[in-house]
Amino acid sequence: MKSYSLAMAFATCLLCNPISVLAATPPVTPTIEQLWDIIQAQQAEIEALKKQQHDTAQKAENADEKAEAAVVAVEEVDAKTAGVASWVDKTTIGGYGELHYNNFEGEDNELDLHRFVLFFGHEFTDSIRFFSEFEIEHSVAGDDEDGEVEVEQAYVEFDLRENLQAKGGVFLMPVGILNETHEPGTFYGVERNNVENIIVPSTWWEGGGAVNGYFDNGISWDFAITSGLEMETEGKNAFRVRSGRQKVSNATANDLAYTGRLKYTGIPGLELAGTASYQSNATQSNNDGLNEGILYETHAIYNKGPFGLRALYARWDFNGSAVSAAGDDDQYGWYIEPSYKPWQKVGLYSRYEKLDGARDQDQFDQWEVGANYWPHEDVVLKVDYRSRNVDRNSSGADDIDAFDLGIGYQF
Amino acid sequence: MQTVISKALAFLILISAYVVADSPYQSSEEFLGEAFAGSPPAPKTIWLKGEVKEKAGEILGHSYPGIRIRYWGRDKRTAWILEEIGKTQPITVGIVVDETGLESIRVLAFRESRGWEVRYPFFTDQFSGIRLTADNQLDRPIDGISGATLSVRALKKLTRLALYLHQQTVPGDDASP
Known part of the structure; x- marks a missing residue:
């Protein structure tokens, strides 16, 4: 009984304080x-x-x-x-178009799909390429319709050297501001300015060959030998330059035209240019009272920050007894167009033009103010108001007051 | 008159063909060699995914063709070789960006018929030091070239893209003013 009690006491002690019991165990050193x-x-x-x-x-x-x-x-x-898909990659498609609404005071108003244009280009090699411009004017073309279907450009261009190119085919004449760059978002006004319509007959294209080069100081030059004008010497369009365009449509090519341009763009925002175009016979026939003619054109463009300025002067000098007798041997026009962009997407402008063309309705001065709004960099909405005073009123030559709305795009 | 015209034309062609010899073009290797004093670093890659892809698309107005862009970087300077269509053809541009903004821009290849002016320093010099605003626009206007609107636009977009991508590759370096 006594030995049982001792064992119980030892077990209780062990359970209550095992550490003390283990601590008491001597450590085992590993070998x-x-x-x-x-x-x-x-x-x-x-x-x-x-x-x-x-x-x-x-x-x-x-x-x-x-x-x-x-x-x-x-x-x-x-x-x-x-x-x-290399053929597809080397072929490009683009285009532009513009719809105009003209609200004339005292006359019928007009809504007109003025231009619908498609570009097609193809890169044969890195140095040989094709470019074309296909245009429908006034929406519908055909007999007794107002519109026309036109191929305004179709040429092959060759890079002769890094700064020297040549091209052959149908191309835009190197003259003026709008003739080569006339996508609607690039200029102010629903309608193009009148100087580059009546004096410089934009859009003016001819067939032939051209060479152009440029230098690293910003000077460039163009020279073209092309088909020439075939102007009328009688009738309502007598001596009217714009009616003399043959549009390379079975064009008479007895007498060619020679056109040269010098341009300076060596300062960003600035363009100074001058063109001379010599028409060796402006009617393509002899003894009709209109012989050779020379167009002189010069213009300046300057854009600095939100401010812009465009100015252009163009003059035709014609030789011939009939054109001199009609007083149309000297036809000229000029305009000046300041502009201001208060916001990136909005531009305001004013333009003054002075014209002295062949017909009564081509002799006037005109004021114009308006605005462009670009909701996208390739889309433009336009509004303007214009007031024209003709030098002398006659049938078809009236003063004009109108406001215009337009929408244009390019891609 | 024809004789005078012929002589003037011959004179212009001769001058353009033989007098002007300096080319503004560089190869990619020449551009990188110039950017990094003759020893360009190994190329790195930025992946176009997530916000980077989205912002790049916003800047260009379309998705960048590719899923990554290679760049070269050292000492918080990065160099980029990027392409964008002008009117109809791609323009290849080399751009160097540092902590203060755009350091230099060179047109490495230009294939458009018009807008040749954008290749030359009299145009590209105005990009020097330009930076991005908080909404990824250039912080000052670039004067354009009449008749070369689309080529100028392409260079401006690529400049914005390079400045934006630079911000993504240099942690903590916010180039915004």
Whole structure:
């Protein structure tokens, strides 16, 4: 009974304070062999961890390589697709158009799809390309219709050197501000200015050959040998330059025209240019009272920040007894157009024009004010008001007061 | 008259063909060599995904063709070779950006019939030091070239894109004023 009580007491003590009991147990020092086994085990574990880390890094690297290979494959597929579609890639399509509403005081108002234009181009090689412009004017063309279908450009251009090009075919004459650049978003006014309609007969295109070059100081030059004007010497359009355009439609080519231009664009925002066009016979026939004619044109454009200014002067000098007798041997016009853009998408302008053309209705001065709004860089909405005073009123030559609305686009 | 015209034409062609020899063009290697004093770093890649892809599309007005853009960077300077269509053809441009804004812009290839002026320093010099505003616009106006609106527009877009991408590659470097 006594020995049972002692055992119970020892067990109770052990349960209540085991640490003190263990502390009392003498420590067991591992032998060198045991330590060596422990070190070996730890080393093996380190090696395993190292291998695991290396494998993980290798997998990551493989993943990167696979990703890179996938990207390269995608890019190669794109390149191959581009190769298959090279003809498509080398062929470009663009265009522009403009719808006009003209509200005339005291006359019928008009709504007109003035121009619908498509561009087609093709790059044969890096240095040989084709460009064309196909236009429908006034929506409907045909007998007794107001419109026309026109090919205004269709030429092949060659890069002879980095700064020297030549072209042959049908192309726009290098003259004026609007003749070569006339997408609606690039100029103010619903209708184009009158000087570059009556004196410079824009859009003016001819067939022939041309060479142009430029220098690193901003000076460039153009020279063209082309078909010439075939002006009338009798009737309501006698000596009217615009009616003399043959539009390269079975054009009479007895007497050619020679046109040269010098241009300076060496300061950003500034353009100074001058053109001379020599028509060796403005009627393409002899002994009709109108012989040769020369067009002189010069213009300046300057845009600085929100301010802009355009000014242009053009003059025709014709030789011949009939044209002199009619007083149409000297035809000229000029305009000046300041503008201001208070916001990036809004531009305001004013324009004054003075014209002295062949017909009574081509002799006037005109004031115009208006605004452009570009909701997108390739879309423009226009509004303007114009007031024209003809030099002498006659049938078909009346003063005009009108406001105009227009919408235009390009792509 | 025809004799005078013929002589004038021959004179102009001769001058253009033989007198002017300096080319504004550089190869990509020449551009990078010039940008990094003869020893360009290895190219890096920026992936067009998420917000970067979205902003690049906003700047260009269309998606950038590709899923990544290579660039070269050292000492918080980056160099970019980018392309954008002018009127009908791609214009290739090399742009160097540093902490203060655009350092230089060079037209490496120009294939358009018109707008040749954008290749020359008298036009590109006005981009020097230009920066981005908070809404990714250029912080000052660029004077254009009459008749070359689309080529000028392409260079302005690529400048904005390079400045934006530079901000994405240099952490903490906000080039906005």
